[in-house]
Amino acid sequence: MRDVKECGIPIETYRVTAADGRKIAAYKFGNPEQSRFTKLSGRTGFSKAIKEQLIAKYGCKCFIYQETINERDLQIDHRVPFEIDGDNETDVESFMLLSSSANRAKSWSCEHCENWQQKDRQICLSCYWAFPENYNHIAMLQIRRIDLIWQGEEVEKYEALKKQAILNNQTLPEFVKTIIDKAFVR
Numbered sequence: 001m002r003d004v005k006e007c008g009i010p011i012e013t014y015r016v017t018a019a020d021g022r023k024i025a026a027y028k029f030g031n032p033e034q035s036r037f038t039k040l041s042g043r044t045g046f047s048k049a050i051k052e053q054l055i056a057k058y059g060c061k062c063f064i065y066q067e068t069i070n071e072r073d074l075q076i077d078h079r080v081p082f083e084i085d086g087d088n089e090t091d092v093e094s095f096m097l098l099s100s101s102a103n104r105a106k107s108w109s110c111e112h113c114e115n116w117q118q119k120d121r122q123i124c125l126s127c128y129w130a131f132p133e134n135y136n137h138i139a140m141l142q143i144r145r146i147d148l149i150w151q152g153e154e155v156e157k158y159e160a161l162k163k164q165a166i167l168n169n170q171t172l173p174e175f176v177k178t179i180i181d182k183a184f185v186r
Contacts (some may be wrong), residue, residue, distance in 0.1 A: 010034040046076040046095070053092045064102035064132050067149040075103050079130040081110045084119045096130075113139035148176075 004011055010030030018024045051074070060071050074097040078085065085094075098106065106129045110116060115123045128135040128145060138145060150158035165175035 050092055050095055051076055051097070054095060054097050057092075058097065061097065062099040062102050063096040064106065064129075065099055065147045065149050067099065067151060069099055073099065075100060077103050077106065080121055080124040081107075081116075083110075083116065084124055085121050109139045115140055 010032070012028050012030045013025055014028070015023045016026045051071075054076070055071060055074075059068070060074060061068055062074070076095050077098050079094055079096050110124075110129055113127075123140065124130050126136040127140075128138040128143075137143070161175065162172055165172045168175055168178075170178065
């Protein structure tokens with residue numbers, strides 16, 4: 001549906017009850033007078049040059065999780081969602097490299113943000129999903145986030161941390177926060 005909308009075709013979403021009683025989304029074409037067809041409507045494929053420029057500047061890392069990833073597995077994504085800002089393929093800084101997992105998380109969060117309806121670019125520019133290195137909110141919520149990745153030989157440290165969390169009857173995030181809290185108590 002998102003691809004259809006991005007091509008300028010108005011789509012209306014509504015809820016229906018499925019045979020099993022669950023509420024699910026259904027779609028119908030919207031008012032044809034609201035069509036937004038232009039010569040450049042819809043997504044375009046990203047050029048290899050943009051990916052190469054991003055890798056040259058930042059390395060083969062996911063912008064969100066900061067994990068090193070094979071170049072072919074990195075996905076190019078708009079910092080500000082296409083739905084809000086359109087395409088600006090001339091400015092490499094308008095894009096970021098993401099793992100597929102980070103890209104799905106970002107898409108879901110952005111699509112469920114209040115700004116998805118408002119379409120205020122400035123709100124997106126101060127969001128974690130656009131600039132994880134410097135943000136004021138996550139999808140307009142006062143949340144702060146740290147994503148930690150253990151790779152290779154570091155996995156042993158992760159397993160030890162996890163084991164200690166279980167011994168303390170805590171989830172891993174709770175245990176990490178406890179360690180941080182203790183580090184700040186002087």
